[in-house]
Amino acid sequence: xxxxxxxxxxxxxxxxxxxxxxxxxxxxxxxxxxxxxxxxxxxxxxxxxxxxxxxxxxxxxxxxxxxxxxxxxxxxxxxxxxxxxxxxxxxxxxxxxxxxxxxxxxxxxxxxxxx
Amino acid sequence: xxxxxxxxxxxxxxxxxxxxxxxxxxxxxxxxxxxxxxxxxxxxxxxxxxxxxxxxxxxxxxxxxxxxxxxxxxxxxxxxxxxxxxxxxxxxxxxxxxxxxxxxxxxxxxxxxx
Numbered sequence: 001x002x003x004x005x006x007x008x009x010x011x012x013x014x015x016x017x018x019x020x021x022x023x024x025x026x027x028x029x030x031x032x033x034x035x036x037x038x039x040x041x042x043x044x045x046x047x048x049x050x051x052x053x054x055x056x057x058x059x060x061x062x063x064x065x066x067x068x069x070x071x072x073x074x075x076x077x078x079x080x081x082x083x084x085x086x087x088x089x090x091x092x093x094x095x096x097x098x099x100x101x102x103x104x105x106x107x108x109x110x111x112x113x114x115x
Numbered sequence: 116x117x118x119x120x121x122x123x124x125x126x127x128x129x130x131x132x133x134x135x136x137x138x139x140x141x142x143x144x145x146x147x148x149x150x151x152x153x154x155x156x157x158x159x160x161x162x163x164x165x166x167x168x169x170x171x172x173x174x175x176x177x178x179x180x181x182x183x184x185x186x187x188x189x190x191x192x193x194x195x196x197x198x199x200x201x202x203x204x205x206x207x208x209x210x211x212x213x214x215x216x217x218x219x220x221x222x223x224x225x226x227x228x229x
Contacts, residue, residue: 044158
């Protein structure tokens with residue numbers, strides 16, 4: 001069965017410092033991986049995706065993610081955190097076994113950026 | 116361009132009642148998916164529709180049903196509501212079914228069952 005795991009419920013970082021939100025995956029075959037962000041009382045906003053190609057993927061709002069096949073990880077990163085980055089972050093993998101386009105989400109990681 | 120829109124924003128229902136949630140996809144998007152997000156958890160897949168046909172169903176009881184209209188908008192229906200159905204219901208649209216295409220989510224409908 002395909003799955004993703006976000007091992008940290010919360011990540012705290014000071015404004016201006018680099019941030020990393022961790023994600024590991026378990027899939028059979030090549031993974032299609034996504035990061036979404038959710039602000040309070042809002043839906044999910046797409047940040048970036050990895051389909052194939054370069055292991056470093058650049059996305060919206062200065063975020064990037066590094067695909068590591070050997071470690072089955074897809075960590076979200078940003079060189080310099082902003083207070084406005086504080087939100088709930090979800091890693092997701094496309095369920096390629098069902099041919100439905102279904103996304104399987106992790107439990108989410110709350111990012112708290114303090115001034 | 117307008118994003119995915121959902122209505123209503125919030126609603127409160129009583130156990131045993133029925134509810135209909137509505138979604139309009141991004142213009143040109145033919146695929147609509149529904150997800151349930153219970154507080155503190157990641158979204159769970161309920162249905163996917165493409166070109167008005169059901170293409171996938173998650174592990175939800177038959178009380179949950181959906182349909183897609185010729186203009187690609189969609190409805191999610193839930194019968195005999197239970198307290199456990201309280202959640203944020205998210206609609207997502209996608210241009211095509213190909214795996215490489217990302218899904219764009221609406222703001223959600225917050226359903227509270229009392």
